[in-house]
Amino acid sequence: MKTQIAILFFFTLFFFENWAQSTVIKGFVSNESGNPVENVSVFYRSKGVVTNTEGYYEILVPSNSQILLNFSHVGYKKLQYEFRLRPGEEIEFSPTLVYKSEEIQEVIVKDKRDEIQGNVTVKTETIKNTPGANQGVESILKTLPGVNFNNELSTQYNVRGGSFDENLIYINGIEVYKPFLIRSGQQEGLSIVNSQMTQNVKFSAGGFQAKYGDKLSSVLDITYRKPEKFGLQFDASLLGFGATIEGLALNNNMQIMVGARYRNNSLFVDQNDTRSNFNPAFTDFQSFITYRFSEKFSMEFLGTASLNDYNFTPFTRKTNFGTLLNPVAVIVDYEGKEEDNYQTLSGALKGTYAFNETLSLELTTSAYYTREQEYYDIIAAYGIGDVNTDLGSDDFGNTDFIQSIGTQQDHARNELEANISNFQAKLNYRKNNRLLELGIKYQNEDFNDRVIEWQMIDSAGFAVRPPNRFPGNDEPYTPYISPIVPYQNVRAFNDVNTQRILGFVQLSDQFFIQDQQFWYNIGIRAQHWIVSGQGLSQVSQTVFSPRAQLTWKPNWQSDMLFRVAGGVYQQPPFYREMRDSLGIVHPEVKAQKSVQIILGNDYSFTMWNRPFKLTTEAFYKKLTEVNPFTIDNVRIRYRAKNNATAYATGFEMRLNGEFVQGTESWFSFGYLKTEENIENRGYISRPTDQRLKFALLFQDYIPAIPNIKMYLNTVYNTGVPGGSPSYADPYDYQNRLKDYFRADLGISYVFKDINTPSKEQWLRSFKSLSAGIEVFNMFDAQNTISNTWVTDVSSNQSFAIPNYLSPRILNVKVSMSL
Template sequence: MAIVSQTATVGGVILDENNLPVENVNIFSETGSSQSNKNGFYEIRIPANSVSRITFSHISFKKIEVSITLQEGEYYELNPVMTVNVEQIGEVIIGTNKRKQVAGIQTISPEEIRLIPGANAGVENILKSLPGVNSNNELSTQYAVRGGNYDENLVYVNEIEVYRPFLIRSGQQEGLSFINSNLVQNIDFSAGGFQAKYGDKLSSVLDITYKQPVDFGVGVDLSLLGANAFAETVSGNGKFSTISGIRYRDNSLLVNSKQTETNFNPVFADAQTYITYKFSGKFHLNFLGNLSVNDYDYEPLTRQTNFGTITNPVALVIFYEGKEKDKYTTAFGAFKANYFLNDNITLKLIGSAYHTTEEEHFDILAQYGLGEVNSNIGDENLGQVQFIEGIGSQLTHARNDLDALIFNLEHKGIVEKNENIYEWGIKFTHEDIRDRLREYEVIDSAGFSIRPPFPEFQNDQPYTPFEGPLEPFTHISATNFVKINRISGYAQWSKKTFWKNNEIWLNAGVRAHQWIVTGRNINDNSQIVFSPRAQIAIKPDWKNDMLFRVSGGLYYQPPFYRELRDSTGTVNPEVKAQKSVHLVAGNDYSFKLWNRPFKLITEAYYKYLSDVNPYTLENVRIRYRAKNNAKAYAYGLDMRLNGEFVPGTQSWLSFGYLKTQENIDDRGYISRPTDQRLKFALLFQDYVPNIPNLKMQLNLVYNTGLPGGSPNYADPYLFQSRLKDYKRADVGIIYVLKDKHHSSSSSNWLNKFEELNIGFEIFNIFDVQNAITNTWVRDAYTKTQFGIPNYMTSRVFNVKLGMKF
């Protein structure tokens, strides 16, 4: 079997004392060499996971030597300054992943993200393969971490916090994640116990770093699900660089594979750019901009879902009238200024603005029949409904509009001195929300309008006529104008030291957050919280390469607008911050297996939550009670084994166990909506030994069922139904015609490309029917309710083409 070596990349620009690029600098490592171009740019590949010495030499300057350790696939920017009067750099070991490993942060290669197949490929797709991260919706980019919900995850791009739309209620409406995978350089993820410098959320941190281009490049990716293109540019002196991308996605291929026949015309598109200008070696200015449009037109036509048992098959047949038209338009812009006062002090200033306008408009009439299915094998009417037991209809209506404007202004600072790192930050946020909710649902069964499912409307409908006034089954009408001003800040200290021959890392910090809620027809309310956090890690002086970590603290999540709004649309400004005590204990064990590197990461965690704001979860829509009337806990074990199961490729196996329950109004503990007990995932890569350019990626996920099978209006203490287990396998096969590792003869047409590959994917290989929610219908014949599963996508085939110039 051919072995492809693990490599990482070091690149940047070489300058002289006057900040001018130096041409023809010779760069050497143990495994290769390179030379800087006329703009001073260079790039060299080195072996991963080992110390490599890089030498920069030029006849007119002093030689520079640097030792560096990088992970497989990692890119590290190194910009040396060559002088005639400075001695060479000594034995400086640069290990960029060490601090992240100590802090319990998992680093993921961007190359893996671009390869791993998935119905919604991208950063979030690969996160869902990690232990402790769960999602039962392949059409959604949302994920839950260790018992939290989708609103409890922080996302940063180059230290700038990003947001997602408010009104999305199903995965097929989402379209595109904010994160453009083609622009990504580094991905760091922490599932809990994170440091004080990260913001005020309860569950996780996703920290994305976009690229700093060192040369011109253009790339295009095409598939049946859409297209995207990106461009990297850099000026002649290396001071000005840009990386930009445009994306278009069409979910109709996936939605048409579902059980409902539809007319579906989605337009999901965005444009994004990251611009850097280096005024000098001390001052850099960056701009991150994004414009996104999700235009969702959906017209359901018919649906038939067969369920029940082999001996008693039942079918739900639905005929639809009406349509849904949603539109989500978001614009985001941020400036980030870095001032490098000296080698030890860095000062940063970040300002950002986020604006979203969202429309959710629909009128859909669903008329259904519930009946027995013909199960006689060989009958020409096999599978058709032959006897109707129940009929009914449902009319849903919504005219929901939201306009949100969010401003942020933040200062950060870092001082490094004698193995001590001091970090601080202060941030002001202004949120201006204008929200109108108008929605209702009318249910009719056997000719009778069903009354709302609340005690004041109890009757024996549809079996006994009711002569009172008609009331919709559910009804929400509210108009809210809310402003929230926030001031938050943090200070933390980190230190590396030794105890005997054992390496020790320490971190301690505290966050503070004050917010004031104001608005029309609500009472102003101000609150403040403090969040102390700490971490300790030790690397014993053992023969085995092991690292032990313990982290924890008191974590708060001050309420965002959605958490202030209850299920009737009313805003409660007195909602407190949800509070969670975290305790995380972890171990990293690096070892050799089959003479290849492997790592086993294990974390056990416990979280006790108070002032909990209960919620219901339907598909991806979260509706809060806007009360702090519950307490909860979560504990579990996460394990991940990654390494070269096949030489030259990275694969990993994940296992997670979670239990999370809540106690609402002291009625006793029940499962929370994200109580996903068991999780197994496998990401496996392989290639044909005699054709190493023919590669395969396999993505397997198994999750036990979520407690989301009950109606969203039901009392959770009376209805703890779970969905079936989630099982999914996606496979991708790709043939690499050209990449950085393979050169071609000068006359070969492939020389026009830097990278070129073609492949195909099979989503849901085994065509497993996974349910995301249930539709509840009444049967007048048996006087019972049936929960009919709403299935996700079936088996789908996709082809794709990727190229870079």
């Protein structure tokens, strides 16, 4: 590791030394008509730059040497010119390029920076218009090939075989967090990202740069916009509403944007197979304020507050399962209720000072607070019956011969309080295309956690013993005289503190070899953390994570990019990863480690005289020090042991473009295989082993009435392991859930568009106005999120009762802006 640091230090010295002995050539590149030419490669030897949208370039060249400067563009003849400059000399050279004599196709100029870095960018309008049960950024991410899920009500997602906890989310450079106790997608409510406030969305499914944090799987990088004038947005539907107001103040030096949202999931829960009194209320407030003190100094404030109330009183449940030849139904009568509450507050203040055009400094401090409680007492009496399949019977579809199996009582009094605060300094040094970034961060985490939950199961009048206990129940033939104990019982009180020091350094640059353009990024991250707490021995650990990216853009007639990225990615444990299924904290848990390599290609082309792009990637990840986990709905339970190894490999493809002129659509395909080896018992599928993924995001309109828009969001995923009880040995149970298929359709009428003036007098006060309907799960697919297991002692049988997700639902939506 010392060798890696020395190499990086050498690069840094070389970086500054190169600039110190360089002189400047700058100017404009135009064509024979006098118009500026963008994306002209200006290079000598292996160094080069590209002209911007105005045809401007500025390049550093060594002094006191003969320089042959090249100007190259796919649509023009190549130009070369010799220079010899004295130290400190600066000259302007503005050449004119001549068109190539052969006929060429239309050249579509695009910003390649995100493609070069392997990021997927998503338009904010696409996010707002795409239908989904949980509309937002995450709903769009789930249509990408490397992103897997099987719960439309959740904002959680798995990337290339990783868990929910392996994904980074940034808003304006601030890492954000989600509540920790949530165990069901119905409890999550709103996405942490407010789509109305969003300007840019970038997503990387792996191989990301060292400047991003210490996670194994992905980065979602969100940028909120800075308003330029007064504006108001309002969206409303049967699921809730959202409003955002923005404007300028203090001589236009202050930019203010405030958003409020409310959501209620009753529409989904009222349609499932459980009759209940259900009143979930999810409220969210966010603000983003920027103040510019001078041309060099500005400050930003990002604040969020959310309150999630989840009140659930179940009455009865009837679920049909089994086969067509032998249909079975479970009937459940409930007593009791569940009351959950999640409150989160966060605030971040960032100051940016530009010393000059090349050097800038960012100082950021942020704090996150969450208080969560999970209270429930629910008694369920259940029975199994046969479904009447006689088509001529008046009782067709009803349940006959109900056999009472037993009762189950679930109890919880769980509370968690967490404070996370940090301070970060980041230095950026940019000269032409070369960028050096350094950062250091200190973070303090305090968790106060109380876990009290138990479950009692009574079957045929006899208490069912805890799982994996011997001897098992054999009543009434063999009396059981030991004390009655809960089927599952967790009781723990934890007070844990973690302190972290993080740092990174990375260098980005581009260069040319002949007409071939290259871009690279190399960097390294380091983290040292100390875990302590009441009744815990203090443990400290340190990890290093070197990373690199290389992109090659050949000077071919076809517009192609080739990428290779990888490195060592290490994820130090967060609080939830140190807590096992019994609630006990293990401070000695190590960082999970992933060595990964990614190969990618982007092919941009025209079809039907419209732009398209085909992106393909292949990846392999070798994981060590793995902390195995199980997933119950969206709750993760870790073993809190680094006793496994794993791997993930796959291939992904995404074709996007204007299938319908003026719109963007895409088709995604992904193949994934991920397995783990726990305690050298052999490789088995991980809980995230979702083998195949197909997704279609399609936009259309009626040519005769272009104001009528259609949006189709379709996803098919093969089933994941998860059909077995959470306490079961995964080597004995590798049951998979059913395949997941869902199609959401949105149809809207656009009364007025931002870019289209209206002749109607009543529409002139609106910037935009639209109304429409959404059909969720339009084919009424019966998807399963998990199984509820019930045991019949008398027959020594266990039944897996599927927990179905939302059926077909109709929603009405209105959107406007002023």
